[in-house]
Amino acid sequence: MASLLDFSLVDARAALAAREISSVELTRAYIDQMAATAGRNAYITATPDKALAMAEASDTRLAKGEGGAMEGLPIAIKDLFCTEGVLTTAGSHILGGFIPPYESTVSSNLWASGAVMLGKTNLDEFAMGSANVTSYYGPVENPWRSTDAPDKKRVPGGSSGGSAAAVAGRAALAATGTDTGGSIRQPASFCGIVGMKPTYGRCSRWGIVAFASSLDQAGPMTRTVSDAALMLGAMAGHDPKDSTSAAEPMADLSAALGQDVKGMRIGVPAEYRMDGMPREIDALWSQGIQWLRDAGAEIVDISLPHTKYALPTYYIIAPAEASSNLARYDGVRYGLRVDGDSLAEMYANTRGEGFGPEVQRRIMIGTYVLSAGYYDAYYLKAQKVRALIRRDFDLAFETVDAILTPTAPSDAFAIGENEDDPIKMYLNDVFTVPASLAGLPGVSVPVGLSARGLPLGLQVLGRMFDEGSVVRAGRALELAAGFDVSAAAREG
Template sequence: MRPTDLSLAQARLALDARQISARELTQAYLDAIAALNPRLNAYITVTAEAALTAADAADQKLAAGQGGPLEGIPLGIKDLFCTAGTRTTAASRILGDFTPPYESTITRQLLRDGAVFLGKLNLDEFAMGSSNATSAFGPVENPWSRRNDPDTRLVPGGSSGGSAAAVAARLALGATATDTGGSIRQPAAFCGVAGIKPTYGRCSRFGVVAFASSLDQAGPIARDVMDCAVLLRSMSGFDPQDSTSVDMAVPDFAAAVGRGVRGMRIGIPREYRMAGMPAEIEALWQQGIAWLRDAGASIVDVSLPHTKYALPTYYIVAPAEASSNLARYDGVRFGARVPGADLTELYEKTRAAGFGAEVQRRIMIGTYVLSAGYYDAYYLKAQQVRALIKRDFDLAWAQCDALLTPATPSAAFGLDEKQDDPVAMYLNDVFTVTANLAGLPGMAVPAGLDGQGLPLGLQIIGQPFDEEGVFAVAGAVERAAGFSARPGVIA
């Protein structure tokens, strides 16, 4: 078995038993990155020298019996998390070679627990996208390919496409990611790996470049459900530097993975049966229902009547918050600057050159819906509908403990297949945005393959701060599915 074939949980045991050194494990991942990253483009920045130095320090701690819960574990970091002394770009030209002098809370906690950082992972620019095709550093390629069309390059999903592709291609044992409307769960499903968006407030947002502050939440992408549980425990916790961080004890998520679902009530929201949904997605959903029923759960039909308004609500709220958050990128305070004849021209030229087309589109949408005369008609109305969407979930929890839905409306699509149609791209988030609007935990678990041999995922949505329940259901789905397929680049 190659070192990169170990799961995170297996690698921890091997490191503790001194069956492999942290340096050997890290070097194996750096070699894999050198071999595959030129094709996949999952990493924007590789920090090989720093990673090996950290691995040597981890080996010393392990030898002294002082290792942390992630001691010597090589991880990739989405390039939205500020990392002290390492370039942080948000995949945008406007940040250029911005090198933060401080560490995000989540990466600081991972370092505290002994993690080794391999580098910074590619993403859609400012996390705005569902394909990882909007990055200023070029698109990320999905390591999977269609059985009957192996030459078509596929998207890994977005915005955390680099994170999902790196984990799937064995270029990291796990990765940090963020989810504003599905940006952990959709790429995890497209790449055949697991990913969880925790409850809003579970993980600190300090030091994470903001997209939409009331929706953004960080979480892990990893090879399986247990690995996600291990990473989420290190990433979670109260942070006084983040006013939205919740002061609540962090459970042992890993302990919940194997506890089973006997006696749990699993809700099946009828509104998620969309017109035109592919038969393969519906069949996998029905299979997931059968798996949970066989595992001892009771299946309950529930209604979330305002689901049909979730996408338009999201695409008002998120761009509005983005237009506000991205106002700071003006060519004056930090980042790239394009000179102008006066201050206004400097702003205009800097932002026109620094932001890509999708970011510009969302800034304009957001500025429009916040403008005088339209605020009440669009933004205020969207916030009212958002409250109704949250109320739907609150009522559903009286009938069930968690929800099971598809993770995506399709398998991964070609890099050139939807890029010219923004609405078609936005529809990729149809099953995921509701959890962000309501602040709920949601997890994608690989559960099967489509007719072309591409991975499909199921989504579990849980009650607020009941990630343990989500992990219990996800563990049951994972065990029943027995998903063991691997992408062609590593098979």
């Protein structure tokens, strides 16, 4: 029998249902692997006792032939989701010691479907970053090493870097992530796993520590596309507690997985072929186009003319919303307090000490672009360009069913690189941010290795609420690529 850690979510579910393995056995195997790989710092908080108690309860239900869609499956939760009674940090010093008295809707849905919680994963502070290096709890190490510099520790991407590293390194069977500008898809690409951001509104934001509310969206990080479809089904659903939660029904994703791409029209946007893009990424993209063509899809050249404006638009909108959302951290209701001679001084001292440099930078940018006299020039302008970016996609989706692009402009860089200039770090999200601004669903699928042996992903984007096409094309890429998601775990 294969190692317990090699099961995908879907296979583990089948083995549990057939009583070939127990949830306690499976969960113990993951707890052992978490301890063995603790040096990677993928988890901020491990909850082994809670995991075993949940696994025992799952085994009891499974023995009676009961159980939900995720029954007995041990997963990790990004430490941005509030978990009742379990420390929730958002990777920030300012939330030090915060024990939520309530459970986020997404994690609550997962527990209701039978999932087992292994712990809370590391992330960039308030999900602001693309390398997991802004976390107050320290950087996360990618389980993959390059062939040319095998002694160098590499970033897992971000902001859901702990989740990606845990799934790739077999320290979780799957994990939740959140994606504001690429925070699920880019780390999935860096760690050689599948990361899916559903349509904005699919997963409730209630109980997720807010970053940029018009962009934040939760999604699954898994080893296969089928696993992502299964887990998304358990996470998603309309929630009256989130006023932007969507009620649109989701396609039957398991049916979509079974369909091939014959007759699908796949768009290839000219503007994603950028100056200075590494040749191997371009080559991999061409390979992906060929795979889908060979599988029977029709490839259509499309244009998304406002693509180059997506990042600067994002860096107005996201910091603006963040500066407003993060106003709640005032040293009064939770977390850190640094005293001062007056209330105003206490606020400023607390926030000055509690927020790290990247978060402070974004609060400053956000405060400035929303301030009197600059709102129209920056924020309103960005909202207008956002409308144009969305219109580009709407027009493209009149002729195509899905869009294929690279996920990220590079493979995983070493810890310490790209930290000299914030804009360099922001450019990591050049291919993921446009769909975030438009609200569209997307998945990153691992499809190959760079010349130095690091994973690379391709991204499939779909129409609003059309996760079915995303999963369908993603599955076709996965089948054609035959990427070995276990490689890093075996060597590590």
